[in-house]
Amino acid sequence: MRQSQxxxxxxxxxxxxEATVNAQLLVRAGFVSKxxxxxxxxxxxxxxxxxxxxxxxxxxxxxxGGQEILMPMLHPKANWTTTGGWENVDVLFKLKSRTEKEYAxxxxxxxxxxxxxxxxxxxxxxxxxxxxxxxxxxxxxLRAKSGLLRGIEFLMKDMYSFHEDxxxxxxxxxxxxxxxxxxxERLGLVAKATExxxxxxxxxxxxxxxxxxxxxxxxxxxxxxxxxxxxxEIAKEKEGEACTRCGKGRLAKARASEVxxxxxxxxxxxxxxxLTFTNAKGERQHPVMGCYGIGISRLMGVIVEKFNDPAxxxxxxxxxxxxxxxxxLAGADGSKVYEHLQREKIExxxxxxxxxxxxxxxxxxLLGIPWRIVVSPKLEDRVEVKRxxxxxxxxxxxxxxxxxIR
RNA sequence: CGGGCCGUCGUAUACCGGUAGUACGCCUGUUUUGGGUACAGGUAGACUGGGUUCGAUUCCCAGCGGCCCGACCA
Numbered sequence: 277m278r279q280s281q282x283x284x285x286x287x288x289x290x291x292x293x294e295a296t297v298n299a300q301l302l303v304r305a306g307f308v309s310k311x312x313x314x315x316x317x318x319x320x321x322x323x324x325x326x327x328x329x330x331x332x333x334x335x336x337x338x339x340x341g342g343q344e345i346l347m348p349m350l351h352p353k354a355n356w357t358t359t360g361g362w363e364n365v366d367v368l369f370k371l372k373s374r375t376e377k378e379y380a381x382x383x384x385x386x387x388x389x390x391x392x393x394x395x396x397x398x399x400x401x402x403x404x405x406x407x408x409x410x411x412x413x414x415x416x417x418l419r420a421k422s423g424l425l426r427g428i429e430f431l432m433k434d435m436y437s438f439h440e441d442x443x444x445x446x447x448x449x450x451x452x453x454x455x456x457x458x459x460x461e462r463l464g465l466v467a468k469a470t471e472x473x474x475x476x477x478x479x480x481x482x483x484x485x486x487x488x489x490x491x492x493x494x495x496x497x498x499x500x501x502x503x504x505x506x507x508x509e510i511a512k513e514k515e516g517e518a519c520t521r522c523g524k525g526r527l528a529k530a531r532a533s534e535v536x537x538x539x540x541x542x543x544x545x546x547x548x549x550x551l552t553f554t555n556a557k558g559e560r561q562h563p564v565m566g567c568y569g570i571g572i573s574r575l576m577g578v579i580v581e582k583f584n585d586p587a588x589x590x591x592x593x594x595x596x597x598x599x600x601x602x603x604x605l606a607g608a609d610g611s612k613v614y615e616h617l618q619r620e621k622i623e624x625x626x627x628x629x630x631x632x633x634x635x636x637x638x639x640x641x642l643l644g645i646p647w648r649i650v651v652s653p654k655l656e657d658r659v660e661v662k663r664x665x666x667x668x669x670x671x672x673x674x675x676x677x678x679x680x681i682r
Numbered sequence: 683c684g685g686g687c688c689g690u691c692g693u694a695u696a697c698c699g700g701u702a703g704u705a706c707g708c709c710u711g712u713u714u715u716g717g718g719u720a721c722a723g724g725u726a727g728a729c730u731g732g733g734u735u736c737g738a739u740u741c742c743c744a745g746c747g748g749c750c751c752g753a754c755c756a
Binding site: 289365539567607660 | 683688689692693694695705706707714715716717718719747748749750752753754755756
């Protein structure tokens with residue numbers, strides 16, 4: 277894409293009312309624009325990043341047999357009174373139509389997916405099944421904050437699985453855990469599976485996937501020698517104590533942001549909606565249900581919190597809005613290189629604007645695209661290629677670029 | 683929801699109970715051309731509604747909005 281055509285522009289100063297790094301950089305660089313606290317517009321650059329994260333999550337959910345659907349965000353009140361959520365879920369947005377009919381905005385979709393699945397599940401031979409969607413969620417938070425980290429409207433992948441028995445759920449939970457770790461790894465993040473409380477509708481322990489960052493709002497204790505990790509809200513252990521699981525490590529405390537979770541919902545929702553299947557003995561039985569969330573838009577914020585330097589964002593290659601940023605300095609013509617990269621199917625942002633070299637360099641650093649390519653009269657027919665993470669460029673022939681940055 | 687701070691050109695800021703200034707942006711021209719080039723001219727602003735006052739952007743009240751701390755957060 278030609279940068280001269282991009283409708284957004286870089287701001288030279290950071291917005292005064294954003295405290296977190298993710299909000300400051302994303303707003304300044306023109307990836308997002310705040311409509312109100314907790315709700316952002318995703319601009320062309322930001323939407324490209326969001327879609328990349330979404331696609332990585334989608335690929336990994338498909339890989340474990342998840343089937344993608346898209347459910348309404350607007351829910352009838354009845355589904356929520358059936359489960360008690362209308363009265364008990366305080367973050368539920370409720371609204372009334374002009375004819376006084378009442379609705380809820382989806383903040384999680386057990387109330388919709390459970391009756392939906394009931395239409396298609398009748399025998400144990402239909403199980404297990406896992407369906408998911410990637411869709412906007414609404415939560416009436418008392419205080420939206422921290423840029424993309426806590427919104428009242430946010431993009432989330434939510435998967436729901438249905439199983440014949442607890443053993444099959446447990447098996448699937450293990451599969452999902454590995455899928456989640458693959459997602460985070462592909463995003464360049466290290467996540468810890470953390471034991472946490474199950475919230476309002478399950479007494480069981482749930483697992484939250486946490487990325488360590490000071491911008492987060494959870495405190496966790498984790499063992500420095502084994503995988504053990506627990507949210508302080510349910511921890512019986514204390515910081516500095518020896519780990520009881522492995523007996524070798526010590527527990528350290530850290531701030532983290534929750535980028536995914538897994539709940540064993542048991543039979544709660546199946547019972548509420550009278551969802552049953554016929555087992556091998558011919559008896560009617562409730563399936564065991566699980567739900568699995570990943571906060572897509574929050575991940576975008578967390579990635580920026582983790583990957584930045586004083587000059588700007590440093591996107592991991594897997595989610596960068598473009599792979600290459602082609603800077604055409606005054607007196608040179610980058611159009612041939614641009615066309616070459618397009619033929620090679622390399623996503624490239626072509627800075628063809630009539631602005632100074634210094635401004636192009638500064639803004640390129642802020643945008644954080646992984647590879648920077650410079651064409652300049654100084655270089656004659658050669659071009660300069662540099663990684664965002666590195667200091668020194670390489671001078672190469674234009675036809676060699678795609679081989680280097682691919 | 684409790685507490686605190688704050689709303690001034692597009693952005694970031696300053697001053698002031700009596701003509702609202704600066705930087706960046708934007709427009710025109712010249713200049714410059716490898717790290718936000720320089721100069722000249724121009725453009726553009728007091729959240730809303732009440733009150734006090736001769737006069738309010740400034741003081742007071744309310745509303746709306748924002749940020750921070752806490753609580754909350756399937």
